[in-house]
Amino acid sequence: MVRTIIPIIFAILSLNSFAQNEVKEDAVTLKKIYDTSLLDGKSYAWLDYLSNQIGGRLSGSVNAQLAVEWGERELKKLDLDKVWLQPVMVPKWTRGVTEFAYIETEPGITTNVPICALGGSVPTPIGGIKAPIVEVKGLEELKKLGTTQIEGKIVFFNRPMQADLIETFRAYGGCVDQRYSGAAEAAKFGAVGVIVRSMNLRLDDFPHTGAMSYGDLKDIDKIPAAAISTNGADLLSSMLTLNPNIKFHINMNCRTWKDVQSYNVIGEITGSEFPNEYMIVGGHLDSWDLGDGSHDDGAGIVQSMEVLRLFKEIGYQPKRSIRVVLFMNEENGLRGGKKYAKVAKDKGENHVFALESDAGGFTPRGFSFDCDDANFTQVQSWKPLFEPYLIHSFTQGGSGADIGPLKKEGIVLAGLRPDSQRYFDYHHAKNDTFDAVNKRELELGAATMTSLMYLFDKYGIK
Amino acid sequence: MVRTIIPIIFAILSLNSFAQNEVKEDAVTLKKIYDTSLLDGKSYAWLDYLSNQIGGRLSGSVNAQLAVEWGERELKKLDLDKVWLQPVMVPKWTRGVTEFAYIETEPGITTNVPICALGGSVPTPIGGIKAPIVEVKGLEELKKLGTTQIEGKIVFFNRPMQADLIETFRAYGGCVDQRYSGAAEAAKFGAVGVIVRSMNLRLDDFPHTGAMSYGDLKDIDKIPAAAISTNGADLLSSMLTLNPNIKFHINMNCRTWKDVQSYNVIGEITGSEFPNEYMIVGGHLDSWDLGDGSHDDGAGIVQSMEVLRLFKEIGYQPKRSIRVVLFMNEENGLRGGKKYAKVAKDKGENHVFALESDAGGFTPRGFSFDCDDANFTQVQSWKPLFEPYLIHSFTQGGSGADIGPLKKEGIVLAGLRPDSQRYFDYHHAKNDTFDAVNKRELELGAATMTSLMYLFDKYGIK
Numbered sequence: 024m025v026r027t028i029i030p031i032i033f034a035i036l037s038l039n040s041f042a043q044n045e046v047k048e049d050a051v052t053l054k055k056i057y058d059t060s061l062l063d064g065k066s067y068a069w070l071d072y073l074s075n076q077i078g079g080r081l082s083g084s085v086n087a088q089l090a091v092e093w094g095e096r097e098l099k100k101l102d103l104d105k106v107w108l109q110p111v112m113v114p115k116w117t118r119g120v121t122e123f124a125y126i127e128t129e130p131g132i133t134t135n136v137p138i139c140a141l142g143g144s145v146p147t148p149i150g151g152i153k154a155p156i157v158e159v160k161g162l163e164e165l166k167k168l169g170t171t172q173i174e175g176k177i178v179f180f181n182r183p184m185q186a187d188l189i190e191t192f193r194a195y196g197g198c199v200d201q202r203y204s205g206a207a208e209a210a211k212f213g214a215v216g217v218i219v220r221s222m223n224l225r226l227d228d229f230p231h232t233g234a235m236s237y238g239d240l241k242d243i244d245k246i247p248a249a250a251i252s253t254n255g256a257d258l259l260s261s262m263l264t265l266n267p268n269i270k271f272h273i274n275m276n277c278r279t280w281k282d283v284q285s286y287n288v289i290g291e292i293t294g295s296e297f298p299n300e301y302m303i304v305g306g307h308l309d310s311w312d313l314g315d316g317s318h319d320d321g322a323g324i325v326q327s328m329e330v331l332r333l334f335k336e337i338g339y340q341p342k343r344s345i346r347v348v349l350f351m352n353e354e355n356g357l358r359g360g361k362k363y364a365k366v367a368k369d370k371g372e373n374h375v376f377a378l379e380s381d382a383g384g385f386t387p388r389g390f391s392f393d394c395d396d397a398n399f400t401q402v403q404s405w406k407p408l409f410e411p412y413l414i415h416s417f418t419q420g421g422s423g424a425d426i427g428p429l430k431k432e433g434i435v436l437a438g439l440r441p442d443s444q445r446y447f448d449y450h451h452a453k454n455d456t457f458d459a460v461n462k463r464e465l466e467l468g469a470a471t472m473t474s475l476m477y478l479f480d481k482y483g484i485k
Numbered sequence: 486m487v488r489t490i491i492p493i494i495f496a497i498l499s500l501n502s503f504a505q506n507e508v509k510e511d512a513v514t515l516k517k518i519y520d521t522s523l524l525d526g527k528s529y530a531w532l533d534y535l536s537n538q539i540g541g542r543l544s545g546s547v548n549a550q551l552a553v554e555w556g557e558r559e560l561k562k563l564d565l566d567k568v569w570l571q572p573v574m575v576p577k578w579t580r581g582v583t584e585f586a587y588i589e590t591e592p593g594i595t596t597n598v599p600i601c602a603l604g605g606s607v608p609t610p611i612g613g614i615k616a617p618i619v620e621v622k623g624l625e626e627l628k629k630l631g632t633t634q635i636e637g638k639i640v641f642f643n644r645p646m647q648a649d650l651i652e653t654f655r656a657y658g659g660c661v662d663q664r665y666s667g668a669a670e671a672a673k674f675g676a677v678g679v680i681v682r683s684m685n686l687r688l689d690d691f692p693h694t695g696a697m698s699y700g701d702l703k704d705i706d707k708i709p710a711a712a713i714s715t716n717g718a719d720l721l722s723s724m725l726t727l728n729p730n731i732k733f734h735i736n737m738n739c740r741t742w743k744d745v746q747s748y749n750v751i752g753e754i755t756g757s758e759f760p761n762e763y764m765i766v767g768g769h770l771d772s773w774d775l776g777d778g779s780h781d782d783g784a785g786i787v788q789s790m791e792v793l794r795l796f797k798e799i800g801y802q803p804k805r806s807i808r809v810v811l812f813m814n815e816e817n818g819l820r821g822g823k824k825y826a827k828v829a830k831d832k833g834e835n836h837v838f839a840l841e842s843d844a845g846g847f848t849p850r851g852f853s854f855d856c857d858d859a860n861f862t863q864v865q866s867w868k869p870l871f872e873p874y875l876i877h878s879f880t881q882g883g884s885g886a887d888i889g890p891l892k893k894e895g896i897v898l899a900g901l902r903p904d905s906q907r908y909f910d911y912h913h914a915k916n917d918t919f920d921a922v923n924k925r926e927l928e929l930g931a932a933t934m935t936s937l938m939y940l941f942d943k944y945g946i947k
Contacts, residue, residue: 058649186925187520189874224925386848386904388875412651413850415877442848442904444925463648463686463906 049408049481053474055337057412060470065332067462069097069325070384074315074457081142081312082352083115083283090308094288094324094349101332104293108286111362113352115283116143118312119276122249124218126262127153127270134262136255138218139230139313140277141202142355143237145245147216151274152177152247154215158263161201162208174213177271179263180205181220181256184447191443192382195222195450199233206248207238216273217248220256222447228252229452232311234355247275287359288349292331296342300483301367302376303346304330304476307353307360307425314455318446321457322384322465324349326439329469330476341480343375350425353381357424364428375484378437378472379423383449384465385441389416390475393436397485405478414471416440435484439472511870511943515936517799519874522932527794529924531559531787532846536777536919543604543774544814545577545745552770556750556786556811563794566755570748573824575814577745578605580774581738584711586680588724589615589732596724598717600680601692601775602739603664603710604817605699609678613736614639614709616677620725623663624670636675639733641725642667643682643718646909653905654844657684657912661695668710669700678735679710682718684909690714691914694773696817709737749821750811754793758804762945763829764838765808766792766938769815769887776917780908783919784846784927786811788901791931792938803942805837812887815843819886826890837946840899840934841885845911846927847903851878852937855898859947867940876933878902897946901934 060066077093080086091108098106122140125133140146154175159165160182165173180201184194199222206217221231230250237245251259262269288308294300306323310316327347334341351359367374378390389409392399399419406417422436430436441464449455522528539555542548553570560568584602587595602608616637621627622644627635642663646656661684668679683693692712699707713721724731750770756762768785772778789809796803813821829836840852851871854861861881868879884898892898903926911917 057651061648186523189519189929191925386906413878416875444848444929445923448923461907461910463653467651467906 049478052337052339052477053408056333056473056477057470059333059336060329060466060473061463064329064466064469066325066329066465066469069328070317070321070460070465071457073321073324074317078315079312080308080310080316081116082113082285082309082355083280084312087285087309087351091286091288091351094308097328098288098290098347101290101335103290103331105291107289109289109362109366110284110286111351111358112282113285113358114356115280116355117278117280119146119278122275124249124271124273126259127272128262128266136259137228137230137252138249138255138273139232140275141219141235141248141250142232142311143235143279144206144248144275144277146276146278147247147273151272152216153270153272156263156269156271158260162204165208165212170212173209176214177216177218177273178205178209178214179218179259181260183220184222184224186224191224191447194224195447198222202233202250203235204238206235206246207240210240210244210246214246216246218251218271219248221250221253222450223253225448226253226257228254229454231451232313233451247273249273249275285351287351287363289346290331291344291346292334292341294343295340298344299373300343301346301372301374302343302476302480303348303374303426304378304472305348305350305425306380308349309352309354311354311451313451313453314449315457316455317457317460318383318449318455319451320353320381322460322468323380326380326465326469326472330473333469333473339477343480345476345480353425360425361428367429374429374434376435376479377426377429378439378476379426380439380468380472381423381425382439382443383441383446384460384468385445386464387414387439387441387468387471389414389418389440391418391420391422391438391440393420393422393430398435401482401485409474412467412471433484435479437475439468441468511940514799514801514939515870518795518935518939519932521795521798522791522928522935523925526791526928526931528787528791528927528931531790532779532783532922532927533919535783535786536779540777541774542770542772542778543578544575544747544771544817545742546774549747549771549813553748553750556770559790560750560752560809563752563797565752565793567753569751571751571824571828572746572748573813573820574744575747575820576818577742578817579740579742581608581740584737586711586733586735588721589734590724590728598721599690599692599714600711600717600735601694602737603681603697603712604694604773605697605741606668606710606737606739607707608738608740609709609735613734614678615732615734618725618731618733620722624666627670627674632674635671638676639678639680639735640667640671640676641680641721643722645682646684646686648686653686653909656686657909660684664695664712665697666700668697668708669702672702672706672708676708678708680713680733681710683712683715684912685715687910688715688719690716691916693913694775695913709735711735711737747813749813749825751808752793753806753808754796754803756805757802760806761835762805763808763834763836764805764938764942765810765836765888766840766934767810767812767887768842769821770811771814771816773816773913775913775915776911777919778917779919779922780845780911780917781913782815782843784922784930785842788842788927788931788934792935795931795935801939805942807938807942815887822887823890829891836891836896838897838941839888839891840901840938841888842901842930842934843885843887844901844905845903845908846922846930847907848926849876849901849903849930849933851876851880851902853880853882853884853900853902855882855884855892860897863944863947871936874929874933895946897941899937901930903930
């Protein structure tokens with residue numbers, strides 16, 4: 024009995040001491056990562072350039088191409104093992120001359136309200152459209168009103184984001200159907216245009232654009248769609264209550280062009296032990312055109328680049344091949360994410376882990392994981408390592424749009440989850456600019472991502 | 486055997502079911518508190534008034550008196566059981582004409598740098614002072630240089646806040662001795678003035694003021710002390726490296742006056758079961774004069790007022806007497822906090838719990854508790870109730886300056902701990918203004934404080 028027990032006890036003891044040393048080593052590495060990001064980080068300077076020297080970079084635009092060239096140039100400076108461009112055809116939509124709208128209470132008496140075309144919208148006819156307006160709280164109410172009450176009118180979708188949801192992305196999820204499908208649905212009942220309350224929890228004067236789809240509508244049936252600022256929506260709603268016969272005028276000359284050649288930008292540190300296991304980290308390089316896309320998703324881009332730079336800086340050689348992917352066209356097509364996944368599949372590349380940052384450059388709070396229970400259990404065992412950095416939130420759920428197409432058995436997908444309270448103040452609007460990003464918050468996010476990549480590289484996927 | 490076991494099992498089962506019901510009731514109450522704060526809160530509108538209609542409110546100023554009157558007026562609208570003013574004499578210091586400073590590289594060649602007098606500083610003589618400048622990294626280095634290298638010079642304290650500390654208050658704690666004691670120490674070696682690098686982690690052009698002390702120096706030995714912006718400090722340091730013989734000119738006409746009558750503003754909901762057990766919540770009503778004191782500490786004031794309003798709104802009658810205290814003079818004297826504690830002691834009022842919010846109106850992350858282990862264990866048992874609101878951080882440590890004087894055996898002191906990354910971007914500077922506060926973040930803080938007050942009221946102190 025004793026003979027069998029003693030070796031086991033020794034094995035356990037030595038395992039524990041081995042495990043303790045590992046934890047100590049991990050704690051030291053995480054500290055190095057955070058220190059380097061905060062004291063000698065590159066993410067903020069990169070974001071300054073991307074936001075202020077390039078600016079808004081909608082797919083297919085000159086700025087998007089400049090961003091591709093910048094990304095390649097900067098990655099090449101990092102002494103990675105490979106840097107390349109992955110070609111992808113992307114949609115091109117342009118806003119044209121700044122759109123405008125007004126409420127007409129009686130002929131000649133007008134009140135301007137801030138609007139912006141939704142991405143992908145058709146233009147109004149030259150000279151704009153003017154029509155009576157009908158307010159609904161969503162697609163259900165639209166259907167109830169039906170053709171008799173919709174035909175010939177502009178439909179005003181005005182269901183606000185729910186302020187009592189703590190996670191603002193849930194509030195977004197509960198409203199965004201109005202923006203995405205509102206025009207397609209309203210057109211079926213003969214509407215001539217659509218105005219959607221901006222996806223913004225704050226009352227202000229910024230209209231927020233974003234993607235929309237006409238579904239399978241024929242070109243001739245498509246109607247123009249715009250977002251109105253939250254203050255504008257409240258004003259319009261009050262004026263409609265006072266006088267249901269007011270008219271609304273919209274003028275937009277946006278346009279969809281032929282697809283354009285663009286690129287995902289990719290950099291790789293080849294793994295020392297398992298070069299054929301790929302772990303990727305990324306964000307999307309394209310942005311909407313109104314602001315300079317600092318939070319969405321300049322932050323995610325520079326944080327992802329910083330992951331590989333920090334590995335180099337602290338002298339960590341990953342066992343697995345680590346790639347940073349600057350995805351093109353998340354906002355209005357997801358072509359970059361789909362292309363990357365297709366090429367990976369065609370080449371039989373074994374992707375084991377993917378991490379995306381696409382929720383703003385705010386104080387990181389944790390990660391959301393799309394993975395099986397075994398891997399989630401492993402992640403939870405790392406929680407104590409993150410506590411000194413005030414990273415507490417490890418949940419199972421979604422990850423990120425660009426890495427979604429990689430989903431398959433045995434891969435772990437993860438999304439950085441920063442504090443979400445301010446995100447929709449800026450999202451897709453003119454005020455998503457560099458000054459709205461705090462340097463420390465951005466750098467903490469980069470360090471948090473690097474730490475997770477390090478742990479997955481070191482311990483692998485279950 | 487069976488006879489004794491069965492009742493025990495029943496007792497345990499019923500206890501569990503009782504406990505489960507309590508937890509369920511608590512979860513429902515917390516949800517009501519958060520919903521009301523986010524959907525129908527008053528804190529943001531109050532802060533708008535305090536910041537934009539009153540503004541900066543340094544102790545002894547007309548604005549401080551306006552803030553007292555406003556606080557009393559607003560509390561009286563809340564249908565509390567009592568509202569009163571507690572008289573307290575406060576120091577009065579005024580900045581006077583805007584101060585200025587420049588670096589003189591040679592006679593006539595000057596570069597302006599942004600400075601502001603530290604609170605409590607003596608003025609320069611009329612026309613200002615001009616002297617050679619010597620840079621030190623702190624009080625230790627000052628002592629090493631000694632009289633031979635300090636006499637007749639302006640001492641430039643330039644140790645920056647440590648960016649690699651995750652909690653920015655720790656970085657502040659590691660630097661603020663330069664601001665608080667720099668002048669008193671430098672004067673002992675014959676310095677003629679002191680310039681301190683602003684307590685700010687960001688590089689920008691805002692000088693940050695704050696309290697200082699001359700210790701037991703005689704009036705005649707006191708030297709003027711000012712803060713310089715972080716950009717200004719870096720510039721000055723570079724110029725000193727290039728040419729150690731540059732001179733520095735400061736002009737300030739600040740002044741200390743006789744003490745002035747002021748007030749703590751107090752409102753109370755009298756307890757239904759234990760009216761002689763007092764639980765207080767508060768912040769400080771005074772602020773520095775440069776900005777409008779929105780984060781420091783307008784946020785804490787309106788959140789504290791909101792605690793009592795939310796209790797009323799959700800129909801919760803506390804068992805214990807709950808007071809909101811708007812403390813006067815935290816920034817440069819702590820007279821309000823000391824007075825409140827003295828009166829409480831003189832009257833033999835049994836204070837069992839005190840909560841302060843004085844760390845900015847940012848996303849709440851948790852609380853720090855100054856209490857014994859039994860009470861901390863109780864607090865930790867409430868953690869699951871706070872998880873849906875992303876409140877994770879419950880630590881033992883400090884609480885708040887104003888409630889500190891209440892410390893005694895058997896009281897629990899607590900401080901709200903919001904996200905601290907941006908706090909020192911604004912702290913004591915001109916940009917601490919209403920627009921820097923996010924409505925949701927402020928409201929989440931108010932709800933988090935109310936929830937903790939509710940739990941301590943319901944379950945009492947151990």
